[in-house]
Amino acid sequence: MLGMADALRSVKQGAENPVERNRMLERSAIYIVLCLVFVVASIVSPVFLKERNIMNVIRQAAILGVVATGQTFAILAGGIDLSVASVIAFMSIMSANLMAGRNEMFLPVTALCLGISVVIGLMNGLFVTRLKIAPFIATLAMGLIVQGVRFIYCNGIPKGSIPDNLRFFGRGMVLHIPVPVLLCVAGALIAWTLLKLTTFGRGVYASGGSLRTAHLSGVEVDKVRIITYVLSSLWAGIAGLILTGYIGFADNWLGRGYDLNSIAAVVIGGTAMSGGKGSVWGSLAGALMTWIMFNIVLLIGLDVDAQRIVKGVVIIFAVSLYARLNRRE
Numbered sequence: 001m002l003g004m005a006d007a008l009r010s011v012k013q014g015a016e017n018p019v020e021r022n023r024m025l026e027r028s029a030i031y032i033v034l035c036l037v038f039v040v041a042s043i044v045s046p047v048f049l050k051e052r053n054i055m056n057v058i059r060q061a062a063i064l065g066v067v068a069t070g071q072t073f074a075i076l077a078g079g080i081d082l083s084v085a086s087v088i089a090f091m092s093i094m095s096a097n098l099m100a101g102r103n104e105m106f107l108p109v110t111a112l113c114l115g116i117s118v119v120i121g122l123m124n125g126l127f128v129t130r131l132k133i134a135p136f137i138a139t140l141a142m143g144l145i146v147q148g149v150r151f152i153y154c155n156g157i158p159k160g161s162i163p164d165n166l167r168f169f170g171r172g173m174v175l176h177i178p179v180p181v182l183l184c185v186a187g188a189l190i191a192w193t194l195l196k197l198t199t200f201g202r203g204v205y206a207s208g209g210s211l212r213t214a215h216l217s218g219v220e221v222d223k224v225r226i227i228t229y230v231l232s233s234l235w236a237g238i239a240g241l242i243l244t245g246y247i248g249f250a251d252n253w254l255g256r257g258y259d260l261n262s263i264a265a266v267v268i269g270g271t272a273m274s275g276g277k278g279s280v281w282g283s284l285a286g287a288l289m290t291w292i293m294f295n296i297v298l299l300i301g302l303d304v305d306a307q308r309i310v311k312g313v314v315i316i317f318a319v320s321l322y323a324r325l326n327r328r329e
Helices: 002-009 018-044 051-076 084-099 103-129 135-154 164-171 179-197 199-209 211-216 221-247 258-268 280-299 306-327
Strands: none
Touching: 018 280, 051 084, 051 179, 051 199, 051 221, 051 258, 051 280, 084 103, 084 135, 084 221, 084 258, 103 135, 103 164, 103 221, 164 179, 164 221, 179 199, 179 221, 179 280, 199 211, 199 221, 211 221, 258 280, 258 306, 280 306
16 A cells, blocks of 8 residues: 555665654554554454455445545544534435435436535535634534434435445445445545645645644635545545445444544544644554454454444554654654
8 A cells, every 4th residue: 555655665764864763653553553453363263364254344444444534634634523424324315215226316316415425514614614613513513413404304214225236336346356445445545646746635734733834834724624524524425325335225323433433543543633644544554453353352252342442442552652653753
C-alpha cells in the first residue's frame, strides 16, 4: 500500500536524523502492530487462517474502511462525524424501498441515495461553520434528525427488497477479490489523491493544525471544512449501500456502531483527534486491525460484549503509543 511504501521510503532518511526516525516509527507503528496482531490471531485460533474466515474479515473490514476513509477527512480537519451510522441505515431503507428488487432501478436509486448523503454532509458542514456549533453536537444532532426521518419514511417497518446488482456490490467477487475490498481501495486512492496532491488536501491538514493560521495563510477554512463533511457523509452513503448488499435486506439499525468504530479505526491508524496529522492508509490499517481483534474475540468463544473491552484497550494503547512517539520528537 502507499502508506506502507511512504513509511519504508523514510527509513534511509530516518537512520541519520533522530526526529525523522521518530516520525518514521510513528508512520510505521500501525503496520507493525497489524502484522503482530495477525500473527497472534493465527496462533490463538487455527480457524482464523481458513479462507472463509479471512474473506469474511477482510470484507467486513473493507466496509468499515470505507466509512473510516470518509471519517478521516472530518477528523484531519479538526472535526468529527457522528452521523455516519444514521446515514448508513438511511441508505439501507431507501435503497430497498425504491429498488424493490428491480435491477433497472439500481443506478438511479444509487445516485439518489448518494445525493441525499451529500446533502446530509452539507448540512453538517453548514451547522459547524455557519452556526458555529461544535462538530460533536452538530453531527450528533444530524444523526438524530436522519434517524427520525428514516423512521417516518418507512413507518418503522423496512419495505422492499435488494436486487442482484446491489447484492453483487456487497457479496460479489472479481478475480477472487471481494468487491467491497476493491471499492474500499478505490475510495482510499481517491481520498489519498485529494489529500496529498491537491490544494484542498493541503487546506485540510492546515485547518486541522490551526484554523487561525490556516485562515491567515489564505485557506478558505469554512469551505474546506464543509467539503470534508460532505465527503465523510458520501463515503458513509457508499458504505451503507455496500453493507445493504452484503446482508441482503433493509435494516433500520444497520449502521449501529459504525460511528464509533470508524472513529476508533482512524485513531488507531494514527490520525490525531485534534486534526492536522494522519493518513487514509493508516485508517484502513486501523479498520483491518479492529476487525481482526473482533474476530479473535468471537473465535475464542468470548461474549460479543468483550469486543467493547478489546476496542477500548486497543484505542488506549494506540493513542498512548503515538503520544510517546510525539514526545520524543
